[in-house]
Amino acid sequence: MGYTIGQKLIKSHLVSGEMIPGTEVGIRIDQTLTQDATGTMAYLEFEAMGVERVKTELSVAYIDHNTLQTGFENADDHRFIQTVTKKHGIYYSRPGNGICHQVHLERFGKPGKTLIGSDSHTPTGGGIGMLAIGAGGLDVAVAMGGGTYYITMPKMVRVNLTGKLSPWVAAKDVILEVLRIMSVKGGVGKIIEYGGEGVKTLSVPERATITNMGAELGATTSVFPSDEVTKAFLKAQGREEDWTELKADEDAVYDEVIEIDLSALAPMAAMPHSPDNVKSVTEIGQIKVNQVCIGSCTNSSLSDMMKVAAILKGKTVHPNVSLAISPGSMQVLNMLALNGALSDMIAAGARILESACGPCIGMGQSPNSAGVSLRTFNRNFEGRSGTADAQIYLVSPEVAAASAITGVLTDPRTLGVAPVITMPDHFIINDSMVIPPATPEEAPSVEVLRGPNIKPFPVSEAMGEEISASAILKVGNNITTDHIMPAGAKILPYRSNIPYLSKFCFAQCDPEFSERCQKEGKGIIIGGANYGQGSSREHAALVPLYLGIKAVIAKSFARIHCANLINAGIIPLTFADESDYDKITQGDMLVLPDIRSRIEKGEEVTLKNTTTGEEYKLCYEFSQRQKDMLLAGGLLNYTRENAKK
Numbered sequence: 333m334g335y336t337i338g339q340k341l342i343k344s345h346l347v348s349g350e351m352i353p354g355t356e357v358g359i360r361i362d363q364t365l366t367q368d369a370t371g372t373m374a375y376l377e378f379e380a381m382g383v384e385r386v387k388t389e390l391s392v393a394y395i396d397h398n399t400l401q402t403g404f405e406n407a408d409d410h411r412f413i414q415t416v417t418k419k420h421g422i423y424y425s426r427p428g429n430g431i432c433h434q435v436h437l438e439r440f441g442k443p444g445k446t447l448i449g450s451d452s453h454t455p456t457g458g459g460i461g462m463l464a465i466g467a468g469g470l471d472v473a474v475a476m477g478g479g480t481y482y483i484t485m486p487k488m489v490r491v492n493l494t495g496k497l498s499p500w501v502a503a504k505d506v507i508l509e510v511l512r513i514m515s516v517k518g519g520v521g522k523i524i525e526y527g528g529e530g531v532k533t534l535s536v537p538e539r540a541t542i543t544n545m546g547a548e549l550g551a552t553t554s555v556f557p558s559d560e561v562t563k564a565f566l567k568a569q570g571r572e573e574d575w576t577e578l579k580a581d582e583d584a585v586y587d588e589v590i591e592i593d594l595s596a597l598a599p600m601a602a603m604p605h606s607p608d609n610v611k612s613v614t615e616i617g618q619i620k621v622n623q624v625c626i627g628s629c630t631n632s633s634l635s636d637m638m639k640v641a642a643i644l645k646g647k648t649v650h651p652n653v654s655l656a657i658s659p660g661s662m663q664v665l666n667m668l669a670l671n672g673a674l675s676d677m678i679a680a681g682a683r684i685l686e687s688a689c690g691p692c693i694g695m696g697q698s699p700n701s702a703g704v705s706l707r708t709f710n711r712n713f714e715g716r717s718g719t720a721d722a723q724i725y726l727v728s729p730e731v732a733a734a735s736a737i738t739g740v741l742t743d744p745r746t747l748g749v750a751p752v753i754t755m756p757d758h759f760i761i762n763d764s765m766v767i768p769p770a771t772p773e774e775a776p777s778v779e780v781l782r783g784p785n786i787k788p789f790p791v792s793e794a795m796g797e798e799i800s801a802s803a804i805l806k807v808g809n810n811i812t813t814d815h816i817m818p819a820g821a822k823i824l825p826y827r828s829n830i831p832y833l834s835k836f837c838f839a840q841c842d843p844e845f846s847e848r849c850q851k852e853g854k855g856i857i858i859g860g861a862n863y864g865q866g867s868s869r870e871h872a873a874l875v876p877l878y879l880g881i882k883a884v885i886a887k888s889f890a891r892i893h894c895a896n897l898i899n900a901g902i903i904p905l906t907f908a909d910e911s912d913y914d915k916i917t918q919g920d921m922l923v924l925p926d927i928r929s930r931i932e933k934g935e936e937v938t939l940k941n942t943t944t945g946e947e948y949k950l951c952y953e954f955s956q957r958q959k960d961m962l963l964a965g966g967l968l969n970y971t972r973e974n975a976k977k
C-alpha cells in the first residue's frame with residue numbers, strides 16, 4: 333500500500349510510535365517559528381530548560397502581532413526576544429519585516445521538512461509541501477531544544493480538486509467551501525491533503541491561503557504536493573536549491589475523500605460569527621458595509637495585493653467605507669511600491685497599514701458599533717475585532733476590494749473582466765530585516781534584556797490523589813481560545829504578564845469569572861464540544877492554571893488547546909455520555925475521587941456531583957507520556973523529573 337503526502341512526511345521524521353491513526357507518534361522537528369504574542373513565553377520556557385543553543389536546522393522568531401506599542405510593554409518584549417534569540421541560535425525577524433507565515437513561506441520554508449510554530453496558522457507552510465503544525469509555546473521550546481514533538485497520528489483526508497477557478501473566484505473560496513462542507517470541527521484528528529488535476533492550476537500563494545485557513549477546520553495540518561509550481565516559486569525567491577518533489581503514491585489510501593470542482597465555485601463569505609457559516613455572496617445579498625480590511629496571513633501575498641490594486645486603480649473607496657490594507661511582508665510592500673500598485677491603492681483612498689497582523693488580532697481598526705466589516709482574514713469570532721457587536725464577514729481579496737468601492741457586499745463578477753495577475757520571475761530579495769544569531773563563541777557574552785512587564789509563568793504541582801472543586805464555569809459549544817484568553821490592543825501587550833492577563837480570562841462569557849477563581853482558589857470548567865478551538869495561545873491554559881483550574885470536562889476538545897492543557901498540568905476529560913453535560917449546573921460541587929491512581933492505572937474516571945448526588949462516567953485518551961506529564965504536573969515538571977533520572 334502506498335503512502336499519502338502526510339504519511340510520507342511523518343514517516344521520514346518518525347522518532348517513536350507507529351503510524352496507526354489515533355495513537356501517539358513522535359516526530360523530529362526541522363524548523364520552528366514563533367511570533368511575539370506567544371514567543372515571549374516560549375523563550376522564557378526555553379530558558380527554563382537550560383539548553384544553550386537550539387538543536388533545530390532553523391528557528392526563527394517573528395515580531396508581527398504586538399506592533400502598536402502604546403506603552404513600553406511591546407518594545408520591551410521585542411528587545412527581550414531579540415536578545416534571547418541572538419544568544420541561543422535563533423534568527424530574529426524584526427517588526428516591519430512582515431507576518432510570520434508569509435515571511436516564512438517566502439524566505440525559509442522547505443518542501444519535505446517539518447515545522448512547528450507557536451501559532452495556529454503555521455500550516456501555511458503546507459502550501460509548499462511542509463508538514464507544518466501549530467503548537468503551544470512550550471512544545472516549540474522543547475522542539476528548539478531538540479526534543480521530539482508528539483501528535484496523535486491523524487487520519488488522511490484527500491480533497492480532490494478538478495477544473496480551474498473561474499475569473500473572480502479565489503483560493504479563499506476554495507477553503508470557504510471546504511469549511512462549509514466540513515465545519516470548524518470537521519478536521520479534528522485529520523491531515524487535509526490536496527490533490528487532483530486542479531492542483532497545478534493553483535499558485536503557491538493560493539495554496540498557502542488554503543492550507544492557512546485549514547486551521548479553522550481544526551485539522552492537524554493541511555498539505556499540497558511539492559511540484560513544478562512550487563519549484564518556480566522557490567526559484568523566484570532565489571531558493572531553487574530548497575526544492576524537492578513530493579507527491580502522494582498512486583495507491584495511497586485515504587480515510588475520506590472530498591471532491592471539489594474548482595470551475596463550479598462562486599465568490600463566498602463566512603458570515604458572523606464563525607468561519608464555517610459560509611454562503612455565496614449572491615445568496616447573502618448586498619448588505620451595507622462599513623469597513624473593509626485586506627491582509628493577514630491568509631491573504632496578503634503579492635498576487636493578492638496586485639489583484640486588489642488592479643480593482644482599486646482609478647476608483648475611489650465608497651464614502652461610507654473605511655478600507656485598510658496590510659501587505660504581508662516587506663518583500664510584498666516593497667514590490668508594490670516599486671511597481672506602482674501601492675500608488676493605485678493610496679490614490680483610491682486605502683489606509684495603508686504596516687506589514688503585520690494588525691486588525692486581524694484586534695490591534696487597531698476596530699469597526700464602528702454594530703459595524704459590518706469585510707475582512708480577508710481567517711477568523712470572525714465574536715468580539716475579536718475589538719468591537720463587541722461588530723459583524724465580521726470573511727471574504728476573498730476580490731470581494732473585499734469590489735465591496736470597498738461599491739459600499740455593499742459585492743459579487744466581483746458584476747465588475748466585468750477580472751484582472752490577470754502573473755507571478756513574478758524574481759521577487760525582490762532583501763533579508764536585511766532578519767538578524768542572524770550570535771556565533772557559539774560570541775553567544776556567552778550576549779546579555780538578555782528583560783523589561784518589568786515580564787513576570788514568571790505559573791508551574792503546576794504534581795497531581796493530587798483527589799480533586800474537589802466547584803463547577804466554577806459552564807460554557808457551551810465551540811468556545812474559542814479568544815473567549816478563554818482574549819487578545820486585542822488593550823490586553824495583548826501583557827502576554828508575558830500572566831497575573832495581569834488573568835483579570836480578563838473568560839471576560840466575554842462571564843466578567844466575574846476571574847474574581848470568583850481568586851475567591852475559591854480552585855475550580856473545574858465544564859465545556860461543550862470543540863472546547864478551545866482557534867488560536868494556539870498557551871495563555872488559554874497558563875492563565876486558568878494561574879487561577880487554580882484543575883480540570884476541564886467537556887464534550888470534546890480542539891487539538892492544540894488540549895495539548896496545552898496537558899502541558900500546563902490541567903486535566904482534560906470528556907463525558908462518556910454527552911447528556912451528562914446538561915445535568916451539571918454552574919456552582920455545583922464536584923469531586924474526582926482517586927483521580928491520580930485511576931489515571932496512573934488507566935482505570936475509569938468518575939465525576940461525583942455532591943450537590944445533586946449524581947455520578948457521571950468520564951473518558952480520557954492519554955498516551956503514557958501524557959499520563960506521566962499530568963501526574964508530574966505538566967511538561968516542565970515532567971522534563972525536569974526526566975532530566976533527574
Ligand code: MIC
Nearest residue numbers: 369370451452453867868869
Ligand atoms: C490568532 O490568529 O489568533 C493568533 C493571535 O495568531 C494566535 C496566536 C496567539 O494567540 O498569539 C494563533 O492563531 O495561534
Ligand code: SF4
Nearest residue numbers: 453628629689692693
Ligand atoms: Fe496574525 Fe491574524 Fe495570522 Fe494570527 S491569523 S498570525 S493574528 S495575521
